[in-house]
Amino acid sequence: MRGRDLPDRLDDRAVRRLVAVGEVPERAAQELVSASWAPTTAAVKKLVDACVAEGTIAAGHDPADIIMLMSFLWRVANNDDGAAQDRRLIATVFSGLQAPPRSS
Structure with missing residues (x-):
């Protein structure tokens, strides 16, 4: 996955939306959420x-x-x-x- 394929603002809602439309495999979505855990916390x-x-x-x-x-x-x-x-x-x-x- 390339950076241009991601929304401008990566948050849980954006990840779920990408998964829902089938643009991001579930495993990749989990990795994105994991990467955002520290800033979210x-x-x-x-x-x-x-x-x-x-x-x-x-x-x-x-x-x-x-x-x-x-x-x-x-x-x-x-x-x-x-x-x-x-x-x-x-x-x-x-x-x-x-x-x-x-x-x-």
Whole structure:
């Protein structure tokens, strides 16, 4: 795969779109997602820090855990019912994040 074959902005949505239209084999898509893990985690850390600072969530949550937790968004139907389910699930997640994480 050449750089010109990739979208200008590589994110999970772009990778899923390319896979959906059959332009990128699944294995290549997984490699692209893996390559974007560190910058994605860094970006989510900034969001987590901002949420902690404003008191929306408790301190101590691992950004990688939050990314995995929010992965349910990839499975929700792409319609009005799915959008409503997204809102309910996100509210549930943020409600849970108000408590500090338990140590393993």
